[in-house]
Amino acid sequence: MTQKRLAIVCSYNESCGNASYAHVLRNKFSEYVHCDVIPLDLFLLQKSSPAFQSAGDRHIAEIAARLSAYDYVNIQFEAGLYGAKDADVLRRLTMLLDACRSVVVTMHRINPPTFHLPRVFWQFAETFVAGHPIVATRAMLAEIFYARPAAKLYSRIIEACRRRSRAANVSIMVHTKRERRIVREIYRFDKVVDFPITFLTEDQRREVLEKTDVEAFRRRHGVAPGVKVIGAFGFISSYKGYETLIHALKELPDDHHLYLFGGQHPASVAENVQLDPYIESLLKLISEKNDEVVGDARRRLMPFTRGRTVPADTGPETAGRMEETLSKLLSYDLLKRVHFIGELSDPHFIEALRGCDAVALPYLEVGQSMSGVIALAIECGANLYCARNRSFAEVMKYYGEVFVSFDIGNHVELAQKIQRGGNRFEEARNRALATYNLQSNVALHLEKLGFTLPAEPRLPQTGTAQPAA
CATH class of the missing domain: 3.40.50.2000 (Glycogen Phosphorylase B;)
Known part of the structure; x- marks a missing residue:
């Protein structure tokens, strides 16, 4: 029987929680399927100049070309990993989605569309009067210049998942029940599941x-x-x-x-x-x-x-x-x-x-x-x-x-x-932890990818961390 192949796209060779999480997932996935990690080159992706923008797009295109060889893909998604501009993030994630036959997009954050200008100013006034002018100013600026644009970006990202789901198996995984409701009830995408982050066997x-x-x-x-x-x-x-x-x-x-x-x-x-x-x-x-x-x-x-x-x-x-x-x-x-x-x-x-x-x-x-x-x-x-x-x-x-x-x-x-x-x-x-553990986490990923778990996992095989293209 031909062995199934799974790729994890993530910031693997970096000092961050995303990379650590992907590492433990890879080890556990490898008990069931051949699992490779394809790392993102953040040196190319996180800069906004035209030269880096083009190089970053080529890097993502090369990853997308390699994904065609895999039965399953898990994309570990944080917006800042995929670009310095929202347009770059959306374009690059869409390129990856279009290359996948069966994919779980693990979203480590979801921003809901909560911006309302009168409410923002009212909260600013309350906090300012309470004696916290710096906190009030930071909160207002974050709401205006980060939260609102970020919510718009996530709306477009989930819409890209919805479009791709018409021709491929696409699911979203989040880490809280609140965010599952946001994806399902606010952004109206039903193929979403929630599971807390897990690290240890x-x-x-x-x-x-x-x-x-x-x-x-x-x-x-x-x-x-x-x-x-x-x-x-x-x-x-x-x-x-x-x-x-x-x-x-x-x-x-x-x-x-x-x-x-x-x-x-x-x-x-x-x-x-x-x-x-x-x-x-x-x-x-x-x-x-x-x-x-x-x-x-x-x-x-x-x-x-x-x-x-x-x-x-x-x-x-x-x-x-x-x-x-x-x-x-x-x-x-x-x-x-x-x-x-x-x-x-x-x-x-x-x-x-x-x-x-x-x-x-x-x-x-x-x-x-x-x-x-x-x-x-x-x-x-x-x-x-x-x-x-x-x-x-x-x-x-x-x-x-x-x-x-x-x-x-x-x-x-x-x-x-x-x-x-x-x-x-x-x-x-x-x-x-008898319920919410690494084994259950990986089993849920594989279920949404369409892989049926055997009664007993086979012995671990050695997947690879593929070098950044």
Whole structure:
């Protein structure tokens, strides 16, 4: 019997969640079909000059020509991977769709048509009056210059899927039930399914839970004895709300340290920029919070002492406390409790998720689909603290209550709950992951592609990661 062939089109040789997700899918698909990865050349695709535009189109045309040799195709789609302009993105995806006989387009985000100018200005006014002028301005500009055009692009992309579905087997996969409803009820395309992001096989998950060496993790990152590690993960971006973590750190005891496992997003690297503006703002905030603590302590001590001299009539117990406060004041440095670790390899990323005393995801509400970090954190049994945004509310529709929640931006609530101690929700996670796992994810992909799974998977074969053309 001729072996079926499947190609995954994605940003494979890049440092991003899309590439990591495609890698685990390829390994699992390979238990059933011959699976190759055809990587996108982002060097050619993500620039808008005419020369790069033409080169990018040729690159996509070459990929499309190769897809004719495959029975099935999975396109991992994020708009920014396929072009700098909406017209380029739509044209290139259409070229790929037209080359496929059976395809699942995995969309990692769907923008609904929500733009309404009076509502945008009203929300701006409310936020501005509440004392958040920068947040209000950013939100309004994002709505006007990003959300509305993005919704129009996704409408056209789904229309391209609908046109191709008249001659080929075309399905869309999304990662939340909300986005499935958007595709089906707003954009009126019925061949859509939803499934959360998954990364680990059952054996891999068991190994993480049972064999992660927390002490090795602490030695690797220089974590001092007695320090409680609060971890933040992934690229450092403004929508992740890291300001909330810094505010919370100020409220926590000195033995709590913040570790940022991730670095600047490659797409934000610009010529002649000495420091990423968002990272610069975080460093400034750390300095400001440090000065607040020192200033408050000085004001409290001022009535009792000048400089470092304790009044002679002060009792020994009070004098001891004052000396201790003075000592802490002189040595206080919030920056020493914030650690920028940088990017990690996948195994060390997983080890850190499991090894942290707390994993905090204080993300703002930006209309994000499912986060790859929260998906992997749930699989790894991380001690999770998540902001109450709509994306994480969607996660709960699959997994139930498997993390501690706090209101967006409420650093006091976050600090109190971290200090109180979390709950890894082992039983609830095990129940949910019995249904929403990598095996079920791949089975759903193959079902929509028209492949019938055997009763038992065959032994894995070696697919290839095809070089970019």
